[in-house]
Amino acid sequence: MNGKGSKQRVRWSKQFEDNYNNIFRKKKDKKMEKTIKDKCVMCGANTEYTKDTHIDFRTNYVEGAGQMCDDCHTKIY
Numbered sequence: 001m002n003g004k005g006s007k008q009r010v011r012w013s014k015q016f017e018d019n020y021n022n023i024f025r026k027k028k029d030k031k032m033e034k035t036i037k038d039k040c041v042m043c044g045a046n047t048e049y050t051k052d053t054h055i056d057f058r059t060n061y062v063e064g065a066g067q068m069c070d071d072c073h074t075k076i077y
């Protein structure tokens with residue numbers, strides 16, 4: 001009986017640790033994503049918009065294609 005109890009406790013604390021790590025990692029990833037800028041879908045150049053920027057506030061964004069830089073957008077349109 002005692003053995004079972006301690007086993008469960010160990011398993012639970014491990015799960016808790018995993019969850020904690022997952023949450024911590026996710027938060028870290030989110031923070032990193034914020035600083036990553038959207039790249040031009042045509043040439044791969046960095047644009048001035050981050051992934052968080054709403055499409056409505058962007059220029060050179062093509063629905064269905066993605067973010068384009070000034071050069072590629074003017075070349076195509």
Ligand SMILES: [Zn+2]
Binds near residue numbers: 040071072
């Ligand atoms: Zn481009």
